[in-house]
Amino acid sequence: MKKKQLIDVIFASEKRKYVLLMLKDGPQEMKKLLEELDTNRPALLPQIRILEDHSLVYQSGDSYGLTTIGKIVVDEMKPFLDTIEALNKHSNYLSSHNTESIPDYLFERISEIRTCKIIEPSLVNTYEINKDFFEKAKTSKSLRFVFTFLHPTFPEILANYLLMDIDISIILTQDLYDKIKNELSDQFKKALNCDRTKFYVYRKDIKISSLSLSDECFVLRLLFANNEFSSKQIYCCHPEAYKWSRDLFDHFMSDAVRITGL
Known part of the structure; x- marks a missing residue:
């Protein structure tokens, strides 16, 4: 099976994106991930498998954490998403003002x-x-x-x-x-x-x-x-x-x- 481009892995799925962000501060149990994302195991597992296949996430028992590569990706990803959020909220104001x-x-x-x-x-x-x-x-x-x-x-x-x-x-x-x-x-x-x-x-x-x-x-x-x-x-x-x-x-x-x- 052909691997996805890393940019698609991260941003083409809201579930994958939020799993990565949730793991930024340390490993999380599957139960916690399901609660925070308001989803079920059958819907989330395929997305986590994609993250594992691209060496972004590892599994330990029923918990998941970021790999070294995953940590690098998330460290760069968070500031970018924060900037996009700010521009989405304030671009009209900033573009219409001096x-x-x-x-x-x-x-x-x-x-x-x-x-x-x-x-x-x-x-x-x-x-x-x-x-x-x-x-x-x-x-x-x-x-x-x-x-x-x-x-x-x-x-x-x-x-x-x-x-x-x-x-x-x-x-x-x-x-x-x-x-x-x-x-x-x-x-x-x-x-x-x-x-x-x-x-x-x-x-x-x-x-x-x-x-x-x-x-x-x-x-x-x-x-x-x-x-x-x-x-x-x-x-x-x-x-x-x-x-x-x-x-x-x-x-x-x-x-x-x-x-x-x-």
Whole structure:
């Protein structure tokens, strides 16, 4: 019998694919495999036999595990599947929005935001803040923001956070910094004089609306591809996705300059 191409063995059957993924962390009994895949032995055994025939899986009693070749395959397979999952979920959003400010190395890690939600507020809430994020942020020890515009309610929100002894870092574009100096100078001076608040100015062009991070969650608002405002936002509280957002913030911070006075 002619052997299948390895790519077909792995991806042409959902059962085979998920058996390989389930064995990634160690051998599993047949009973466990059947329960997780919600199938029966006659349906699963032929698929496992194909994996065995291609030296991906071995049998020990009523348990199955990955061979050395199987481990190599699964180690490469998982990141690829995670990337496909992220693109399947978010390709419409990413393709319709401006992603120029996301560096290439973070695009290469796009799989890390596969668990994120795309939030689209209702028409009446188009310009509202993400209330869920800002409510959860009250329990954070630190907050980080990148702003290209300032929501009218943010000065009040900032004042409340300062009363909670939260460390806050805010990166502003040059245009926004100039606007705040001229229109909110008293409030800005007060915030600048607070030990827990650090302001920075980013003089390069930023093609996002905003990035907000608490200790565990983040909200990213991109502009539409034509650079117009978009109410849609990426929202997530998953550790892997949070690391991605923190690295995006650090990317902006690396070229930002601390503001020490007006």
